[in-house]
Amino acid sequence: MMSKIQSLETLGKLSRKLKAKGKIVVHCHGTFDLMHPGHIRHFEAAKALGDALVVTVTADRFVKKGIGHPVFREQLRAESIAALTCVDYVCVDPHETSEEVIGIIKPDVYAKGGDYEGKENEQGHPTAREKTLVETHGGRMHFTHDPVTFSSTALLNDHFSSLPESVRAFLDGIRARYSGDDFAALFEKIQKLRVLVIGDAILDVYHYSTFLGRSVKEEIPRVRVLGSEMFLGGSLAVANTLAGFCSAVGVAAVLGRQNPAREKQHERFIRDHLKRNVTPKFFFRDDAPTIINERFVNNEPTIVDKTTKVNMRKYFGLYHINETPISKDLEVTWAKRLKKIASGYDVVIVTDYGLGMLTDTLIKTIARFPTFLAVNTQTNSMNYGFNLITKYPRADYVSISQPEMRLALHDKHSDVEHLAEKIAKAVHAKTVAVTLGALGVLVRDKSGITSIPALSTSVVDNIGAGDAFLALSALGV
Missing domain, CATH: 3.40.1190.20 (Ribokinase)
Structure with missing residues (x-):
């Protein structure tokens, strides 16, 4: 299992060798803070698209999922993914966004969950930038779909939250009263x-x-x-x-x-x-x-x-x-x-x-x-x-x-x-x-x-x- 976990530099070399042999390299990227059935199905669907599946994991210092996250450290997250048969290689991404690793791995297929579909057409959205980079290097973006939707963040917040009950209740109240658009409008007003x-x-x-x-x-x-x-x-x-x-x-x-x-x-x-x-x-x-x-x-x-x-x-x-x-x-x-x-x-x-x-x-x-x-x-x-x-x-x-x-x-x-x-x-x-x-x-x-x-x-x-x-x-x- 540990042989699957490689540095980004090594992963880049492995990807080039695989592609030189005519193999199709598939790349998935994310935090994957709590391994759940949705992740496993996503990785299996991604592997079916090619010959080698490479997964890069967001480093702890760049996880922006809220207070107390990630719950599991980057090494544990990498090891959990490497334990899956369908995954060939894993790497902890030392960069803030996926853009650098896409440029190094240059995947033939960049696979994302179906909940991101449509975001690739929104100007300025990270998924749109990822799509542009993948296509620049000759690859394509693919969205996997599963009838049951899971969310690591939601599961962790519901069952493993490090926040006191009073804080969770307050944040739930804010979430119920205001939408993301409300906050965006407020920040736009503040900016002026x-x-x-x-x-x-x-x-x-x-x-x-x-x-x-x-x-x-x-x-x-x-x-x-x-x-x-x-x-x-x-x-x-x-x-x-x-x-x-x-x-x-x-x-x-x-x-x-x-x-x-x-x-x-x-x-x-x-x-x-x-x-x-x-x-x-x-x-x-x-x-x-x-x-x-x-x-x-x-x-x-x-x-x-x-x-x-x-x-x-x-x-x-x-x-x-x-x-x-x-x-x-x-x-x-x-x-x-x-x-x-x-x-x-x-x-x-x-x-x-x-x-x-x-x-x-x-x-x-x-x-x-x-x-x-x-x-x-x-x-x-x-x-x-x-x-x-x-x-x-x-x-x-x-x-x-x-x-x-x-x-x-x-x-x-x-x-x-x-x-x-x-x-x-x-x-x-x-x-x-x-x-x-x-x-x-x-x-x-x-x-x-x-x-x-x-x-x-x-x-x-x-x-x-x-x-x-x-x-x-x-x-x-």
Whole structure:
């Protein structure tokens, strides 16, 4: 059985040799996460079309069947298929799509299940691209048919789902209320929005480290730095997230000029790493550096559920920042410019990290914008107790974590629904989303209270999760 499983390179050579001998090579491709009778009948029908049946299996990292998939790892899926008598060779495809393997195997017949029939005529559909490639190499596409239709994804979701019952029920409700066309129309609408992000520009620097221990004489942890990376953070990261969904995104943020030579390098790094459809509108402070947040994090691998994961636990951090208020004259100048910039956008998203950019005057200016306004204020070690959502006189949409909401309202014990209502009234918001960590999100809007369970079953790193949620949820409100 193991001799049937070959590398893609070897499979390409075998295909050429078989075709040189006049043999007909048939190719099937897919995830095949749960072997069922439909797959077996499909492979048997495909083998009947030629002399040798080659099956390529989608690699784990490219399976896009939803949370918790694939259930079976690529090697197990390959071995299950290789165990079938009708299959001659199997390969795990190292590419994201089938297009590369088709070009290497160059099958005489490319067989797909009957549920794909008709898709080969839809412009832009993967099946249409596969058909074109197969015919380019002298082959043809064939659809196998079976009176009984099976679906690995449906079977796994129904009987082997890794999702909690609450999540499955929520997703079933969404599926019942909305069609694929509904979501396509929503994303098309979102793509046309012009969105402006306002907030502190932050450069996040990660120092990947291992813990050495503590000094005998000093209570100071010592770490060995193994490597470092810099990323766009703050409003810059939010803008890049939005750029994947909207055609036109702007970002208004503050950069420093305290050390001109160094700050030019930072500005160049920022401009180079912003996505092409993000237009930066920078404000400058001569008395401050561009904000840098350095984190020293654990980079040691751990084994969790037989899977190697990196523990990103933070040892300590450093801020490079000047948080003193800007002058009143500069504040007025920035307010006028910000008003002019915002006039060209449909949506304004404020990411307020409380690091100095958003003063009372600027907040009042933003609150008067006629555009849809989404706001998130974050509490951190620099602003604890001072950067509260209640300082905003208006927001159409508020995204806030439960601890930050309780801090803003000075209320440790009231239920979340009641506090969400109070936040809505305080800032005149139509919609308030309260993030609850592993418990998901509670949304308060004109229709009442909606609870959305957390869809993730495994958290790798929660840094930036609130920013990503703010960006995408604001577009859907």
